[in-house]
Amino acid sequence: xxxxxxxxxxxxxxxxxxxxxxxxxxxxxxxxxxxxxxxxxxxxxxxxxxxxxxxxxxxxxxxxxxxxxxxxxxxxxxxxxxxxxxxxxxxxxxxxxxxxxxxxxxxxxxxxxxxxxxxxxxxxxxxxxxxxxxxxxxxxxxxxxxxxxxxxxxxxxxxxxxxxxxxxxxxxxxxxxxxxxxxxxxxxxxxxxxxxxxxxxxxxxxxxxxxxxxxxxxxxxxxxxxxxxxxxxxxxxxxxxxxxxxxxxxxxxxxxxxxxxxxxxxxxxxxxxxxxxxxxxxxxxxxxxxxxxxxxxxxxxxxxxxxxxxxxxxxxxxxxxxxxxxxxxxxxxxxxxxxxxxxxxxxxxxxxxxxxxxxxxxxxxxxxxxxxxxxxxxxxxxxxxxxxxxxxxxxxxxxxxxxxxxxxxxxxxxxxxxxxxxxxxxxxxxxxxxxxxxxxxxxxxxxxxxxxxxxxxxxxxxxxxxxxxxxxxxxxxxxxxxxxxxxxxxxxxxxxxxxxxxxxxxxxxxxxxxxxxxxxxxxxxxxxxxxxxxxxxxxxxxxxxxxxxxxxxxxxxxxxxxxxxxxxxxxxxxxxxxxxxxxxxxxxxxxxxxxxxxxxxxxxxxxxxxxxxxxxxxxxxxxxxxxxxxxxxxxxxxxxxxxxxxxxxxxxxxxxxxxxxxxxxxxxxxxxxxxxxxxxxxxxxxxxxxxxxxxxxxxxxxxxxxxxxxxxxxxxxxxxxxxxxxxxxxxxxxxxxxxxxxxxxxxxxxxxxxxxxxxxxxxxxxxxxxxxxxxxxxxxxxxxxxxxxxxxxxxxxxxxxxxxxxxxxxxxxxxxxxxxxxxxxxxxxxxxxxxxxxxxxxxxxxxxxxxxxxx
Numbered sequence: 064x065x066x067x068x069x070x071x072x073x074x075x076x077x078x079x080x081x082x083x084x085x086x087x088x089x090x091x092x093x094x095x096x097x098x099x100x101x102x103x104x105x106x107x108x109x110x111x112x113x114x115x116x117x118x119x120x121x122x123x124x125x126x127x128x129x130x131x132x133x134x135x136x137x138x139x140x141x142x143x144x145x146x147x148x149x150x151x152x153x154x155x156x157x158x159x160x161x162x163x164x165x166x167x168x169x170x171x172x173x174x175x176x177x178x179x180x181x182x183x184x185x186x187x188x189x190x191x192x193x194x195x196x197x198x199x200x201x202x203x204x205x206x207x208x209x210x211x212x213x214x215x216x217x218x219x220x221x222x223x224x225x226x227x228x229x230x231x232x233x234x235x236x237x238x239x240x241x242x243x244x245x246x247x248x249x250x251x252x253x254x255x256x257x258x259x260x261x262x263x264x265x266x267x268x269x270x271x272x273x274x275x276x277x278x279x280x281x282x283x284x285x286x287x288x289x290x291x292x293x294x295x296x297x298x299x300x301x302x303x304x305x306x307x308x309x310x311x312x313x314x315x316x317x318x319x320x321x322x323x324x325x326x327x328x329x330x331x332x333x334x335x336x337x338x339x340x341x342x343x344x345x346x347x348x349x350x351x352x353x354x355x356x357x358x359x360x361x362x363x364x365x366x367x368x369x370x371x372x373x374x375x376x377x378x379x380x381x382x383x384x385x386x387x388x389x390x391x392x393x394x395x396x397x398x399x400x401x402x403x404x405x406x407x408x409x410x411x412x413x414x415x416x417x418x419x420x421x422x423x424x425x426x427x428x429x430x431x432x433x434x435x436x437x438x439x440x441x442x443x444x445x446x447x448x449x450x451x452x453x454x455x456x457x458x459x460x461x462x463x464x465x466x467x468x469x470x471x472x473x474x475x476x477x478x479x480x481x482x483x484x485x486x487x488x489x490x491x492x493x494x495x496x497x498x499x500x501x502x503x504x505x506x507x508x509x510x511x512x513x514x515x516x517x518x519x520x521x522x523x524x525x526x527x528x529x530x531x532x533x534x535x536x537x538x539x540x541x542x543x544x545x546x547x548x549x550x551x552x553x554x555x556x557x558x559x560x561x562x563x564x565x566x567x568x569x570x571x572x573x574x575x576x577x578x579x580x581x582x583x584x585x586x587x588x589x590x591x592x593x594x595x596x597x598x599x600x601x602x603x604x605x606x607x608x609x610x611x612x613x614x615x616x617x618x619x620x621x622x623x624x625x626x627x628x629x630x631x632x633x634x635x636x637x638x639x640x641x642x643x644x645x646x647x648x649x650x651x652x653x654x655x656x657x658x659x660x661x662x663x664x665x666x667x668x669x670x671x672x673x674x675x676x677x678x679x680x681x682x683x684x685x686x687x688x689x690x691x692x693x694x695x696x697x698x699x700x701x702x703x704x705x706x707x708x709x710x711x712x713x714x715x716x717x718x719x720x721x722x723x724x725x726x727x728x729x730x731x732x733x734x735x736x737x738x739x740x741x742x743x744x745x746x747x748x749x750x751x752x753x754x755x756x757x758x759x760x761x762x763x764x765x766x767x768x769x770x771x772x773x774x775x776x777x778x779x780x781x782x783x784x785x786x787x788x789x790x791x792x793x794x795x796x797x798x799x800x801x802x803x804x805x806x807x808x809x810x811x812x813x814x815x816x817x818x819x820x821x822x823x824x825x826x827x828x829x830x831x832x833x834x835x836x837x838x839x840x841x842x843x844x845x846x847x848x849x850x851x852x853x854x855x856x857x858x859x860x861x862x863x864x865x866x867x868x869x870x871x872x873x874x875x876x877x878x879x880x881x882x883x884x885x886x887x888x889x890x891x892x893x894x895x896x897x898x899x900x901x902x903x904x905x906x907x908x909x910x911x912x913x914x915x916x917x918x
Contacts, residue, residue: 074121077133082146087117088243089149089275093180094199094483101145116182118243153278157205167778171337173211173321173347176302179276181644183242184218187302188572189669190382194343196481200762202277206770209337210281211321213313214239214272217301222607222640226546228623230608230616234301244272257323259315262399267295269316271324282324284316311392318349338778341378345390345433351377351440352415359409364789366414372792376781378773379441381434384454384666390433397431423461438462442780442907443773446475447667450690454663465915472908476772477688478667479765485673487651489523506757509750517746518739524678529562531652535603538638559633560601565733568653570605570641573615576664579606580618583625584718593634598730601634603649605641651677655729658683659721662703672760678749682729692759697752699724795905802901808838811918814897829885833868833897837877842870846902847881854894
């Protein structure tokens with residue numbers, strides 16, 4: 064019989080065990096092994112049944128068993144000690160508390176998804192896992208971040224396969240009362256609520272839940288509440304589950320509702336309001352509109368003044384290397400939500416539309432682009448690897464016409480991963496027991512064979528591989544049973560995979576550019592690698608396709624059909640429902656991590672980082688982070704067929720290169736054993752990877768980079784504009800208005816040079832004089848620059864230096880003479896030009912206004 068209503072009844076803990084509730088509801092347990100050990104020891108059987116969920120474990124323990132635990136003095140003391148350790152972690156000074164005096168008191172971090180733990184399934188892939196690792200590492204460093212997201216009623220989908228290998232999606236409903244989160248309540252005990260006006264006189268309400276991610280509170284907005292009509296209740300029904308207005312309403316709730324949730328949180332808890340707002344991708348971009356509205360309607364600023372104040376303290380991170388990955392809405396739809404009866408006082412619709420306008424060559428005037436809004440509202444912007452920063456500057460160059468691509472104001476901070484989440488305990492405990500604190504921090508201890516011998520490290524790697532094989536067999540059996548196979552058909556699974564065979568892992572989302580099936584370009588060649596009698600290879604593959612992406616589903620089906628072949632199914636498997644739980648077992652046990660995207664479409668790709676931290680080697684296209692940190696000894700770079708326009712031909716060439724690498728180098732080196740059965744050269748690469756990549760790929764490094772490179776400068780800029788009467792914002796807005804109004808009269812009239820002979824030499828001085836017209840502007844408003852560097856045969860300067868010229872003379876009618884010298888410091892073809900750009904202490908980048916007058 065089906066129930067008409069479902070809810071969770073929470074356990075009442077004995078007084079002596081009350082600390083267990085605090086421990087269960089702080090997600091630090093997800094990366095703190097001693098806390099997990101404490102819960103597992105309460106009842107190992109139930110712990111396995113609830114798949115390591117402390118809240119579910121406590122709910123499954125009977126009152127009699129809890130009462131018995133409360134009489135166990137040793138257990139009670141262990142619980143108290145664990146709680147004391149958590150409280151010390153929550154309150155003691157950490158890195159951030161000694162990192163500087165002018166750091167922001169609080170930073171808001173907005174993301175549409177957060178991958179913290181499999182117990183809280185509010186993520187779909189890399190973006191969410193990155194956001195989760197960002198919060199965890201911020202907590203470990205003591206960075207005062209507040210996360211803001213949505214609480215999805217079904218999270219992302221659970222993936223399974225039909226008998227013929229087609230992906231099927233299920234959406235099990237989540238009961239918030241059964242999750243490790245807490246409902247935020249007003250002082251009178253009622254749920255705290257934020258509300259947003261919708262078209263047609265409707266209102267979207269949301270309750271706010273809090274997930275404690277160590278020291279970091281994560282606020283999650285939930286629209287499935289009685290105050291909403293049926294449509295509004297479905298706004299947070301599932302992650303990336305709908306398009307059009309459903310998606311827009313999610314992003315309104317995340318951005319606008321998220322800012323209101325932060326205000327609510329500060330009011331109820333006394334927490335400082337954020338000084339810096341970080342938008343993780345464009346989904347939360349409307350937070351800027353809400354903050355502008357606050358300043359206009361609560362502090363009396365004009366729209367332009369409020370825009371400057373908001374931009375100064377906003378950081379925008381783009382994660383997509385392709386325009387197709389950006390959310391875009393029809394201008395008509397945006398007008399319905401921000402125009403007419405929904406127009407915000409003092410925030411005109413046309414100004415909001417201009418934030419997302421594709422007003423550049425090739426842009427679509429009928430759409431509102433969320434990434435463009437993020438860039439226009441973000442005083443500082445970055446990609447997530449060096450290569451991705453370069454790609455992003457090219458992709459968004461149209462916003463800054465007249466400037467070279469290298470000057471587009473998008474930098475880069477390469478992603479990292481949270482080591483305590485992803486490193487297997489065998490690896491971390493081995494390091495902690497053998498290395499000094501300095502060696503642990505630098506990872507140099509892995510280079511010492513007297514600390515950990517090759518044999519010992521090889522044995523650990525085999526144990527990790529064996530653990531992965533065991534887990535894969537369990538998942539494979541479960542998948543086949545769900546596909547309709549009977550137990551009698553599945554005896555072969557007991558022999559599927561082997562703990563002694565070179566194991567290659569491949570797991571990620573399945574958009575076409577990640578090329579799930581590149582390995583199948585030559586099926587016969589792949590079979591020969593898998594079945595080699597002396598140097599066999601085995602592949603463990605996982606990944607989800609977006610529910611609406613039939614092309615991705617066909618790729619999965621094509622791969623699954625290959626893995627179903629009885630001749631190879633013991634050497635290649637596809638595991639459904641790739642999630643954090645699978646990943647934590649899969650990464651450590653793979654000898655090699657494969658990544659073969661279509662370069663340069665992988666923004667970063669952090670899965671290979673997690674494998675590397677466990678001693679896995681990477682085999683990857685030079686894309687994302689691998690392009691930056693491949694050094695020839697930490698794995699292999701798959702050659703790319705750059706310049707080959709035929710997509711099939713390119714795939715054929717790169718697949719052939721992949722097969723060749725696996726056969727002639729990867730497998731050859733793995734099976735090249737000494738008398739003791741250890742592959743010495745392989746172990747050298749493993750040690751080198753652990754020692755050199757270890758510090759680089761850590762999310763603590765990433766978060767520290769954000770603090771030093773973006774958060775601290777954004778906070779300083781914000782304070783200058785958010786002074787007592789916002790005079791800084793008012794002044795900057797007025798100056799920009801003046802510059803834009805007069806820029807049409809700014810030009811370089813004439814350039815002269817002197818000082819060089821007929822055969823210029825290194826060390827010579829080039830004297831440059833420029834005569835310019837500034838109209839009503841003054842020399843204090845501009846920077847007149849000589850731009851110089853090496854030139855191509857077409858006189859293009861691919862890299863250059865811009866140096867300021869000084870005022871030499873004031874002429875008539877707004878004209879001035881500027882001059883300076885350039886020292887020729889390198890040989891070869893040389894060129895220069897002169898340009899004029901706006902200059903103000905409040906500008907973050909020379910290209911910020913998109914104004915330049917070139918000679």
